[in-house]
Amino acid sequence: MEQVRESGDFAIAFDHVTKRYDGKETPAVEDLNLAIRKGEIFGFLGPNGAGKSTTIRMLVGMLRQNSGTITADGFDNIVSSVGLKRCLGYVPDEPVFYERMSGLRHINFICDLYGVPQRLRKERIGKLASLFEMTEVLDDPISSYSHGMKQKLGVIAALVHDPMILVLDEPMVGLDPRSSFILKDVMREFCRKGRTVFFSTHVMEVAERLCDRVGIISKGRLLFEGTLEELKLRKGGEDATLEELFLQMTGQADVAGLAKRTEEVLE
Numbered sequence: 001m002e003q004v005r006e007s008g009d010f011a012i013a014f015d016h017v018t019k020r021y022d023g024k025e026t027p028a029v030e031d032l033n034l035a036i037r038k039g040e041i042f043g044f045l046g047p048n049g050a051g052k053s054t055t056i057r058m059l060v061g062m063l064r065q066n067s068g069t070i071t072a073d074g075f076d077n078i079v080s081s082v083g084l085k086r087c088l089g090y091v092p093d094e095p096v097f098y099e100r101m102s103g104l105r106h107i108n109f110i111c112d113l114y115g116v117p118q119r120l121r122k123e124r125i126g127k128l129a130s131l132f133e134m135t136e137v138l139d140d141p142i143s144s145y146s147h148g149m150k151q152k153l154g155v156i157a158a159l160v161h162d163p164m165i166l167v168l169d170e171p172m173v174g175l176d177p178r179s180s181f182i183l184k185d186v187m188r189e190f191c192r193k194g195r196t197v198f199f200s201t202h203v204m205e206v207a208e209r210l211c212d213r214v215g216i217i218s219k220g221r222l223l224f225e226g227t228l229e230e231l232k233l234r235k236g237g238e239d240a241t242l243e244e245l246f247l248q249m250t251g252q253a254d255v256a257g258l259a260k261r262t263e264e265v266l267e
Helices: 052-059 081-087 103-114 118-131 147-159 177-192 204-210 228-235 242-249 255-265
Strands: 010-019 029-037 041-045 067-072 088-091 165-169 196-200 213-218 221-226
Touching: 010 052, 010 196, 029 052, 029 196, 029 213, 029 221, 041 052, 041 177, 041 204, 052 067, 052 165, 052 196, 067 081, 081 088, 088 147, 103 118, 103 147, 118 147, 147 165, 147 177, 165 177, 177 196, 177 204, 204 242, 213 228, 213 242, 221 228, 228 242
Parallel strands: 041 196, 041 213, 088 165, 165 196
Antiparallel strands: 010 029, 010 067, 213 221
16 A cells, blocks of 8 residues: 655645765755646746756656655655656657557557557547547658647647646647647646646746746756746736746846847847
8 A cells, every 4th residue: 555645735745855866976956845726827937057857857766865854735745656657648848659659559558558548549539639630640650740849749638637737848849839739728728637747948938827836046056946927026017927036046147247148249
């Protein structure tokens, strides 16, 4: 019998989580405390190498933390790893497939892993394939798919077992505007049903329009967790965009200086 931790109103919780890679002096993630509420879209933001993908890989069970605890839907990622994986739908930043499989065979393979009954899987596959405009290509080999089609196949496979939590690592990369719009609508509807979305992105405009709350991580440490309004109050910028506040908080540059250097280079 798997042990289940009480999680209260939180769908996901990181409690003093640290991850070090062998041979690296600085932790990839250091003393992370983060709680994502049920029914919210949470955006996880940070520069390249900040620790976003490491955090997500620990959450979904691909990596183990060196210390601290991680729970999703009440399941501990180490003590109750199978239960945790069953409650998650996960789309990595670069989905990997058996290229000789057809799209349909891949989705059925996922359904087999999660024990989705035949009647339910047929209904869900039909609806999701239609929504993402993949119906006509599901019988084609995945090797023939474009990057955007593979991204959509990954999203369908993540949703087909009806998870409680959807975890997405840079989900908009490779999607055309129409597919991005559909995915954002899916994320909103998913959370309207009381479920939870946790996703990383570099696209600040998407995070600003879509997220209930955001977390900002840099060099493995969490700098901020809260709403955009709370971030504006904290940084004293009522008219600032999330992009400007993000650059300011992560110490990457002052916006005016960046613009001036860009102008000089392109003269």
